[in-house]
Amino acid sequence: MHTLLRLARSIDRMNTVIGRLSGWLVLLMVLVGGFNVVGRYLGNALGQNLSSNGLIETQWYLFSLVFLLGAAYTLQENDHVRMDVFYSGWPPRRKALADFIATLLFLLPFCGFALWFTWTPVLNSWRIQEGSPDPGGLPRYPIKSFILVMFILLIAQGVSQAIKSWGIYSGAIAPPSASGNVPPVNGQSVNGQPETERDDNA
Numbered sequence: 001m002h003t004l005l006r007l008a009r010s011i012d013r014m015n016t017v018i019g020r021l022s023g024w025l026v027l028l029m030v031l032v033g034g035f036n037v038v039g040r041y042l043g044n045a046l047g048q049n050l051s052s053n054g055l056i057e058t059q060w061y062l063f064s065l066v067f068l069l070g071a072a073y074t075l076q077e078n079d080h081v082r083m084d085v086f087y088s089g090w091p092p093r094r095k096a097l098a099d100f101i102a103t104l105l106f107l108l109p110f111c112g113f114a115l116w117f118t119w120t121p122v123l124n125s126w127r128i129q130e131g132s133p134d135p136g137g138l139p140r141y142p143i144k145s146f147i148l149v150m151f152i153l154l155i156a157q158g159v160s161q162a163i164k165s166w167g168i169y170s171g172a173i174a175p176p177s178a179s180g181n182v183p184p185v186n187g188q189s190v191n192g193q194p195e196t197e198r199d200d201n202a
Helices: 002-046 053-076 092-127 141-170
Strands: none
Touching: 002 053, 002 141, 053 141, 092 141
């Protein structure tokens, strides 16, 4: 179990870095969007074209990257939207077991199938060097590659979540916080207390 928890810790660190970096893309997206708006109105006033399809599609690219790269980090932080009827009232070990089963039966198979079905379209996009239908637009094939990246990161994070959920259910690690969230195995505190693995013999 210790080896699996170390693996989960490494996955969490990776997706935390990627997720936080993708957050900075929001700022860049806002700046590009602001430039496009100002350029359009100023250009109309001056009779000049100060914007372009390339800049408009850059904003679309950044918007896509925020969600594609941030999905796994959002899963780690348990911030995806969920419909909760019974879950919130369950004890931590039952929640952990439910999360473990749901990850194995739903999340990982879905991501696996999605990765399988998107692989060929992405490769075809690269093969034909798919471009924008608009003049001066950006090529489409690079951004489509990040669809594959998203599902790979989600699969990795799903494995991490399953490991942590089983660790909580089996008593190998401390139970989650009062909110019921599975805590990240990254050495950070849970409810103000250092997160530690329990003795397997306890």
